Amino acid sequence: MSRMETQLKLYMAAVELIAEQGYSATTVDAIAERAGVAKGTVFYNFGSKDALFAALLEHGIHRLADSLHQARQSEPGDALRRLDAVVMAQLRFFEEYGAFARVLLAEMWRTTWQDAVARLREQALGVYADVLREAVAAELLRTDLDVETAATAVFGMVLTVSIEHRALHPERPLTEIHSTLVDLLHGRIAGRNAAAAS
Template sequence: MSREDTRSRLFRAAVELIAEQGFAGTTVDAIAERAGVAKGTVFYNFGSKDALFAALLDHGIQRLALSLAEAAEGPTGASPLARLDAVVLAQLRFFDEYGPFARVLFGEMWRTAWQDAVVRLREGALGVYERVLADAVAAGELRAGFDTGTAATALFGMVLTVSIERRALRPDRPVEEVHATLVELIHGRVAGA
């Protein structure tokens, strides 16, 4: 097994266990057992449980940001709000595929110890939202002076929460149906606009 395969197995095991039991309740022994490797393999690859978790956050955030950035490119000529809708759908699909990572983000990474990861999330994933929203302001689709930073955080958090709720309580509900509802909220149609 290659080092990359081993790291992927450790990431998968760690994210599943941390999503189930929390960071504090997850041991290196349990991660190694779930990954099917010796405990020393965790230390050889990462040095500590904290370092493994930091690398896991970086890996997941990087993949999420890339997925959102690709969606934000949208088809040529797409309006900024159409690109925003595509970013929301990309986030829903990402968390549909990587549900345990969504739970880890929601429950664990906001602790003081992981503030560097929060900064990377802000620059990466939330930054995609913020750039698309800024494009919408520039195009006149959103009012001048619209707070794109707060809106980016709110949209990301909303989609994250809805993703977790869907997987936990309504896994049979199609992602596209959830997306359609979120798009209506985002465009203000619920308020009768």
């Protein structure tokens, strides 16, 4: 097994355990056991539990941001359609990586992980902010929209809905959830411009 494969196994084990019981209660022994490796493997690859969690956040945020960026780039429609595509990409990502969604919500806002928060803001929320700026420039959204706050709000809303979907309503199709979210978004952030355009 390559070092990258070992690290991915450790990420998977760590994120599942942290989602189940919290960061403080998760031990290196438990991570190693869940991953099916020796405890020394964790230290060899990362040096400490803190370093493993920091690397896990970096890895997950990068993959999430890449998914959002690809959705934005591949949508040929206007900026609102690109926004809708990014929302769906986030829903799909957290459908696949539900444990990471719970970890983001519960653990990463502590002061210890401020570097990870900065990367999340720059990389993932940055995709939302960019597409919102495009929509404002195209006069599809209110010109006085606070883009940074809106990006954070949209990301947080989709994150929370994703967690609730997995926990309480896994049978509901993502397309139905997406439709509700974009209706809310278009109604709240677009104001009169979107109503006139539709």
